[in-house]
Amino acid sequence: MPKAIFQTIYQDLKIKIEEQQYPFQQLLPSENALVEHYHCSRNTIRRAISMLAEEGYVQSMHGIGVRVIYQPVRQTSFTIGGIESFQESACRNGLTASTRVVQFTELVSDEHIAEKTxxxxxxxxxxxxxxxxxxxxxxxxxxxxxxKACVPGLTPEIAAHSIYDYIENTLGMTIVTSKRIMTVERITQADEKYLDLNDFNCMAVVSGHTYNADGLMFEYTQSRHRPDFFCFQDTATRKQGYPK
Amino acid sequence: MPKAIFQTIYQDLKIKIEEQQYPFQQLLPSENALVEHYHCSRNTIRRAISMLAEEGYVQSMHGIGVRVIYQPVRQTSFTIGGIESFQESACRNGLTASTRVVQFTELVSDEHIAEKTxxxxxxxxxxxxxxxxxxxxxxxxxxxxxxKACVPGLTPEIAAHSIYDYIENTLGMTIVTSKRIMTVERITQADEKYLDLNDFNCMAVVSGHTYNADGLMFEYTQSRHRPDFFCFQDTATRKQGYPK
DNA sequence: GCTATTGACTTGTTTAAACAAGTATGTTAT
DNA sequence: ATAACATACTTGTTTAAACAAGTCAATAGC
Structure with missing residues (x-):
């Protein structure tokens, strides 16, 4: 439900780019033209455009215009992006997903866990x-x-369905920021025990720290993927005015 | 060399957060307080803060303030981030780096290459x-x-040093956007031939498309890393007003 | 023919202001 | 005591305006 104007414009432009109404390598209408089209201020247009630039959809060129650099990607494997639950990712990738909970316990953080998480x-x-x-x-x-204090009442049944759904819709907590680290690690005994490995001796590992709306870290996750079904996308933009 | 005011404020706040003058979990001074401190408008402050939020340094809380969620990370392996050359990454990770060019040829894109790159x-x-x-x-x-048209005069000698340095400083071209995909792939004959592999049968692979200031894709790169020396960091923020 | 300049575009930065909306802390009335 | 309200904060959104700076093409002057 985008209520903000810039959200609406952002979504509208995004769809038009994806549908190639604004094709790859072409320029968007100028900011002033978009101001007339959407009946809003130039700042609001610029905000929508800057969001598209962050996602690698467009690139602004001083004095020239805003060029579309979006190209559709064929999704072959399980692609990770943004802050998403497993359910959301699976849905976006067009796959049938299910979950089995193999352990559900409580514990208290010791020195070793604190160091790691x-x-x-x-x-x-x-x-x-x-x-x-x-x-x-x-x-x-x-x-x-x-x-435990942040996610009270968690049960194996909830874990089998969707913990994120429980957190956001039942507890009403908002997930805001997620810091993730991707590495490739050797397989563990647990990997061998539970997964269908095809003689791979490594796993793609995404470790993440998740913060709620209070800026409190309430989750640590390690997600271990079989290599041939793992894909992570990223867009980087060069900072102007880099040190030196 | 940040000339823009928001750049200066961004850098200043960033350093103060890294030095823990604004410690983890504490609130920054309010926007109005920062306006007084830096003698600028609130918009300029907000722009600097939003940049910090994108990098996972702070998190804004409506009606409350802006919380610092930056924690220093111990760099264990070769960390990739932003748009950086190999030289820059190696330097940031405190490692001695060298490069050997094992092939330098010219070719013309055929159907297979076009599909892949x-x-x-x-x-x-x-x-x-x-x-x-x-x-x-x-x-x-x-x-x-x-x-070839974008990077004229490239030689094996330049490739052995730093192509990015040549592109930016000699040719004067600006690198702006880079789209990257991370996967884990089985080792190839070339990996075995050239690298010191420790019985790993997979590699961490970063494939990237790089765009210059004209929005023209001028580079395709595949970087294959030995798993135990690979690490990729990312910060994601949940979009408000998600569809439905 | 060539160069220099002008002017009409483009995006980039900054300001000031107004209002919306969320949060916390009072005080008041019940 | 408790609930309701006022109010003084906070961040969030949007507008309008001005100026800087980069690009490009037409034009004027040589």
Whole structure:
């Protein structure tokens, strides 16, 4: 439900670019032209455009215009982007997804856990292990740790469905920022035990720290993907005025 | 060299956060307080803050303030971020780097290459293979393809040093946007031939398309990393007003 | 024919103002 | 005591305006 004007314009432009009404390599209408079209101020247009630029849809050129650099990508594997739940990602990738909870316990953060996850020593946590199935194949092994105080009433049943759905819709908590680190690690015994591995000896691992609307880190997640079903997309823009 | 005011404020706040003058979990001074401090408008302050939020340094909370969520990260392996050359990354990670050019040829894009790289069929390209050494170990295998028309006069000597340095400082071209895809792939014969692999049967692969200031894609790169020396960091923020 | 300049575009930066909306802390009335 | 309200903060959105700076093409002057 985008209520803000800039959100509406952003979405509208985005769709038009994806549908190639504004084709690859062409210029968008000038900011002033868009101001007339959408009946808003130039600042609002610029905000929408800057969001598109961040996502690698367009690129502004001083004195020239705004060029479309979006090209449709064929999705072959399981693509990760933004802050999404497993359900959302699976849906976007057009795959049938299911989840099996293989461990659901509580524990208290000790020195070793604190070092690895960033939870202060003594924090009470839920510890969850889940196997994710895509089109029937066991491809992803998820380890989640939640601050118990932030996610009260979590059950294995909820974990089997969607924890994010529970957090956002039942608890009414908003997820805002997620910091993630991608690495490639050797397979573990748990990987071998639970997943359908094809003689791979490595896994694509996404480790993430998630913050709620209060700026409190309430989740640490490690998501271990079988290499041939893993894909992560990113767009980087060069900062102007780099040091030196 | 930040000339813009918002750049200066952004850098100043960033340093103060990194030095923990504004510690983790605390609130920044309010926007109005910062307006007084920096003698600028609120919009300019907000722009600096929004840049920090994008990088996962702070998180704004409506009606409350702006919370610092930056925590120093220990850099264990070779970290990739932003748009950086190999030289820049190596320097930031405190490693000694060297490069060996193992192939330097020209070729013309055919159907197969066009499909994989996005260069139009018939484009004249430089094709370069390089082995990257970190602290003396062969850990990264790079494949680069450059639009010959955009990077004239490229030589193996330049490739052994820094192509980005040549592009930006000698040719005066500006690199603006880079779209990257991270995957994990099985090792190839070239990986085995050139790199010091420790019985890994996978590589961390970063494939990237780079655009210059004209919005023209002029580079396709595939960078193949030995898993234990690969790390990619990312910060995602949840979009408000998500569809439905 | 060539160069220099002008002018009409484009995007980039900054300001000032107004109002909306969320949060916290009072005080008041019940 | 508690609920309701006022109010003084906070950040969020939008507008209008002015000027800077980059690009491009037509034009004027040589």
């Amino acid at each position: 960033g939870f202060p020593i003594g924090s009470e946590l839920y510890y969850i292990q889940r196997v994710r199935y895509l089109n029937g194949k066991a491809l992803i092994f998820d380890i989640n740790m939640f601050l | 996005g260069f139009p069929i018939g484009s004249e390209l430089y094709y370069i293979q390089r082995v990257r050494y970190l602290n003396g170990k062969a850990l990264i295998f790079d494949i680069n393809m450059f639009l």
